[in-house]
Amino acid sequence: MRFEINKDKLIHNLLAAQKALSTKTPNPALQGIKLDVLKEKIVMTTSNSDISIKIDIDDPSLSVEEPGAALIPGKYFIEIIRKLDGQTVAFSLAEENMLQIEADRSNITLNVLEIDDYPNLVFKEKEDFIKMNVRTLKTLIRQTAFATSTIENRPILTGVHLQIEGDEMTAVATDSYRLSKKTLKLEGSYDKMSVIIPGKSLEELMKILENNAADIEIHFDQSRVLFKYENTLFLSRLLEGNYPETSKLIPQEFPVRIKFNKEALSVAIERASLLSIRDGHNAIVKLALKSDDSVEISSNAPEIGRVREELYPVDEVTGSPINIAFSSRYLLDALKAFASSEITINFTGEIRPFVMTGEYDENMLQLILPVKTD
Amino acid sequence: MRFEINKDKLIHNLLAAQKALSTKTPNPALQGIKLDVLKEKIVMTTSNSDISIKIDIDDPSLSVEEPGAALIPGKYFIEIIRKLDGQTVAFSLAEENMLQIEADRSNITLNVLEIDDYPNLVFKEKEDFIKMNVRTLKTLIRQTAFATSTIENRPILTGVHLQIEGDEMTAVATDSYRLSKKTLKLEGSYDKMSVIIPGKSLEELMKILENNAADIEIHFDQSRVLFKYENTLFLSRLLEGNYPETSKLIPQEFPVRIKFNKEALSVAIERASLLSIRDGHNAIVKLALKSDDSVEISSNAPEIGRVREELYPVDEVTGSPINIAFSSRYLLDALKAFASSEITINFTGEIRPFVMTGEYDENMLQLILPVKTD
Numbered sequence: 001m002r003f004e005i006n007k008d009k010l011i012h013n014l015l016a017a018q019k020a021l022s023t024k025t026p027n028p029a030l031q032g033i034k035l036d037v038l039k040e041k042i043v044m045t046t047s048n049s050d051i052s053i054k055i056d057i058d059d060p061s062l063s064v065e066e067p068g069a070a071l072i073p074g075k076y077f078i079e080i081i082r083k084l085d086g087q088t089v090a091f092s093l094a095e096e097n098m099l100q101i102e103a104d105r106s107n108i109t110l111n112v113l114e115i116d117d118y119p120n121l122v123f124k125e126k127e128d129f130i131k132m133n134v135r136t137l138k139t140l141i142r143q144t145a146f147a148t149s150t151i152e153n154r155p156i157l158t159g160v161h162l163q164i165e166g167d168e169m170t171a172v173a174t175d176s177y178r179l180s181k182k183t184l185k186l187e188g189s190y191d192k193m194s195v196i197i198p199g200k201s202l203e204e205l206m207k208i209l210e211n212n213a214a215d216i217e218i219h220f221d222q223s224r225v226l227f228k229y230e231n232t233l234f235l236s237r238l239l240e241g242n243y244p245e246t247s248k249l250i251p252q253e254f255p256v257r258i259k260f261n262k263e264a265l266s267v268a269i270e271r272a273s274l275l276s277i278r279d280g281h282n283a284i285v286k287l288a289l290k291s292d293d294s295v296e297i298s299s300n301a302p303e304i305g306r307v308r309e310e311l312y313p314v315d316e317v318t319g320s321p322i323n324i325a326f327s328s329r330y331l332l333d334a335l336k337a338f339a340s341s342e343i344t345i346n347f348t349g350e351i352r353p354f355v356m357t358g359e360y361d362e363n364m365l366q367l368i369l370p371v372k373t374d
Numbered sequence: 375m376r377f378e379i380n381k382d383k384l385i386h387n388l389l390a391a392q393k394a395l396s397t398k399t400p401n402p403a404l405q406g407i408k409l410d411v412l413k414e415k416i417v418m419t420t421s422n423s424d425i426s427i428k429i430d431i432d433d434p435s436l437s438v439e440e441p442g443a444a445l446i447p448g449k450y451f452i453e454i455i456r457k458l459d460g461q462t463v464a465f466s467l468a469e470e471n472m473l474q475i476e477a478d479r480s481n482i483t484l485n486v487l488e489i490d491d492y493p494n495l496v497f498k499e500k501e502d503f504i505k506m507n508v509r510t511l512k513t514l515i516r517q518t519a520f521a522t523s524t525i526e527n528r529p530i531l532t533g534v535h536l537q538i539e540g541d542e543m544t545a546v547a548t549d550s551y552r553l554s555k556k557t558l559k560l561e562g563s564y565d566k567m568s569v570i571i572p573g574k575s576l577e578e579l580m581k582i583l584e585n586n587a588a589d590i591e592i593h594f595d596q597s598r599v600l601f602k603y604e605n606t607l608f609l610s611r612l613l614e615g616n617y618p619e620t621s622k623l624i625p626q627e628f629p630v631r632i633k634f635n636k637e638a639l640s641v642a643i644e645r646a647s648l649l650s651i652r653d654g655h656n657a658i659v660k661l662a663l664k665s666d667d668s669v670e671i672s673s674n675a676p677e678i679g680r681v682r683e684e685l686y687p688v689d690e691v692t693g694s695p696i697n698i699a700f701s702s703r704y705l706l707d708a709l710k711a712f713a714s715s716e717i718t719i720n721f722t723g724e725i726r727p728f729v730m731t732g733e734y735d736e737n738m739l740q741l742i743l744p745v746k747t748d
Binding site for chain 2: 073076079080083084085098099105106107108109110111267268270271274275303304305306307308309310311
């Protein structure tokens, strides 16, 4: 094995591959980056228990003198490549288990791992896949994955539920205290399908997707989903089990509707959360619609102090006075999911879930369960 | 008590006062910021076991309606003020133990602390003080304080030793593995004096000093030092005890001298430290002067790999081949203290301390003890 390549190009791809690198694993082989050097390209593979990444690099700067393969300790390799000087870096397998790295006046030798211990990963593409713009997928993930549960006692809720029927795809995430839902139109029509993708996998995927106009392909099979994007294959396991029926949780009638400037609401909630009762990690904040249609955001931390914020709704308010209390973090998280600068909060009652929508966020809603206070 | 002030001006001063705010303290009063509202100015005071800060604010935006005083919970106060909207913020003591904060549409009430519990701090200026440019003092601190010990088993070494004699001030810091020394000329002549200032105090002081042309006054007494800078008084306790005699530790004869480009040496050491034997937190790196006057920086982490870096000295080398090993962190820390882009390492022998100097860093030296390797 012997090749050289532009250092920056290599680093760019290494940082993507790193997303699937295991740091804590009973299998030391998974701490490695598998490097397959072919005549015309090199292929990097990384894997942990949830996701696997395979990246083809056929950059013009690549010059392969002798094909080969090696399993390289990932953490050290990335640290070293990032610190190198010079534009070009040259690699060779010196002795059987020694990778030689040369750049400028540096000469680094790294003991490689046993390549035979690396699992056989199958990145199988299907004939029937879904294609969408990469920005559309990034938005879908950004607007839903944050609402998944991070607690493992109901593992199914750590995933995003994706349902496809005809030309419609719906994503739902909930940790049972809040729920995010987004529906979008697909180009083309598909068989009915329902899968649950780990929220963490989607968040790692989002980090390696650039904000460009490229397309991404989504290939499903029984237990896995494969995303194909430019020179990268991203494989995630699916969660097994039945996702709870969520459509009945979403109220349909909203006697009270208030439209806010998103930024003004956000800073008022942030200030109120500074002095508030804590319910675990949650800062509890109150919202009151007054009879004069002004809104008061308030909080009270006994012994410490209290906050009172006055807000004027953007449009005429629908409905009569209401008092509701909720976790400020849930509300702030939900606000960040909106592109709209004005958002509407739709209330059913003081102890019923409320639903947030935005004019420029079609087919997306954020639902939050209020908390009871005295 | 009732006043209003420009919010940004207040925040700027609060962030300076925060440096002496206690977070963990058996005395809850020290978690407070003492606010004295006079007719023409407000005075903020904070204190912890090492340092106390007193800041006068007589900004044109300040408008005092009613003088008074309050002890305000520091952490909450700073968080709240930073989050406020609007240009101006108004304060009043509503009921006896309630501070009312108003800005834009926010109305915040904060329970104040018992002001009678606050210690009586004396910020006493002396007639005979040292005056110097604030940049000179910042440089002195930056070049020495990092070499103080952070381990409490020899408390005296956690301080910087300052000696004044005539028109000369010398600062020395050492953790017994390395030593930094800087001498500078004072304007005026002073009685002989020797004090030890906690390194941490100097590092906090440095954070609130701006990089401007202003002067700073230094007032010493038996057990404390007071720095006076613009509208700020910064008081630190001194360390008691005798500082070890350090001048004999510094070799005077250097048979081997090598001049390096600082940046090239620094990146070579950084790379070598990635794959090296660890001695506690220290990564051990080797430097070898070869017979052809080239220098090799190398490291070796058994089982993982090794690094070999070739460096060409800037000028002709003085002396014969030498092999020396040292902690990479100590060398990198020392390099950062230099303004010069070229630095000289002066060696006495393979197991003797070596001394680093720089052409544009007059009267400053950095000394490092090598480690023994086989």
